Amino acid sequence: MKSYFPETPRFIMRLFSKYTWRFNSDKKEIFLTFDDGPTPKITQFVLAELKKYNAKATFFCIGKNIQNHPEIFKDIISDGHSIGNHTQNHLKGWQTNNATYIENTLTCEHVISKEFKNLKLKTQNLKIFRPPYGKIKKAQAKELLKRGYKIIMWSVLSADFDTTISNEKCLNNVLKNTKAGSIIVFHDSVKAAERMQYALPKVLKHFSDKGFVFKSI
Numbered sequence: 540m541k542s543y544f545p546e547t548p549r550f551i552m553r554l555f556s557k558y559t560w561r562f563n564s565d566k567k568e569i570f571l572t573f574d575d576g577p578t579p580k581i582t583q584f585v586l587a588e589l590k591k592y593n594a595k596a597t598f599f600c601i602g603k604n605i606q607n608h609p610e611i612f613k614d615i616i617s618d619g620h621s622i623g624n625h626t627q628n629h630l631k632g633w634q635t636n637n638a639t640y641i642e643n644t645l646t647c648e649h650v651i652s653k654e655f656k657n658l659k660l661k662t663q664n665l666k667i668f669r670p671p672y673g674k675i676k677k678a679q680a681k682e683l684l685k686r687g688y689k690i691i692m693w694s695v696l697s698a699d700f701d702t703t704i705s706n707e708k709c710l711n712n713v714l715k716n717t718k719a720g721s722i723i724v725f726h727d728s729v730k731a732a733e734r735m736q737y738a739l740p741k742v743l744k745h746f747s748d749k750g751f752v753f754k755s756i
């Protein structure tokens with residue numbers, strides 16, 4: 540049995556109502572998100588596909604990957620996408636003590652601000668955070684909310700990280716469950732690349748043809 544839901548159930552959204560799971564949207568808007576980058580070649584693939592549809596998205600970056608690939612990070616920003624915090628080292632909240640978790644998240648925040656300065660760009664005010672694996676303790680979330688972060692979860696999981704599913708299954712997870720205001724998770728990571736690179740162009744085409752626009756958070 541899979542340990543995740545392609546579509547986040549309502550009861551989970553209600554149980555954790557302080558987190559953002561989707562946007563209430565009357566407009567035909569979809570919010571694509573990409574976790575775990577920047578990753579050479581794979582992030583550039585995503586950027587090129589998004590550009591074809593004039594789509595904007597949100598990238599929840601790992602601090603360490605930003606430090607390793609600042610030039611790709613710059614490309615994401617230059618293309619007009621939003622940046623979110625995904626911790627410095629992709630920590631699992633449930634298995635990490637609170638002080639370490641917050642410190643690691645603030646390290647990522649620092650790395651993001653520093654890169655913005657290096658690029659001579661105004662520091663992004665957007666304080667958005669996505670917990671790696673979607674796993675965060677209540678106390679950790681409370682502390683981040685107190686520090687002005689919005690915790691962005693998702694309503695649609697492509698499950699591109701799941702190496703046991705087919706490319707078509709990954710695509711269908713998105714096509715079947717996406718509606719106006721959905722927040723969709725993909726990964727610009729090596730592990731997810733095969734399924735993501737199959738599904739993303741088709742998702743962009745499918746929903747663009749139906750008159751949807753893709754927006755960043």
Ligand SMILES: [Zn+2]
Nearest residue numbers: 574575671672
């Ligand atoms: Zn992640």
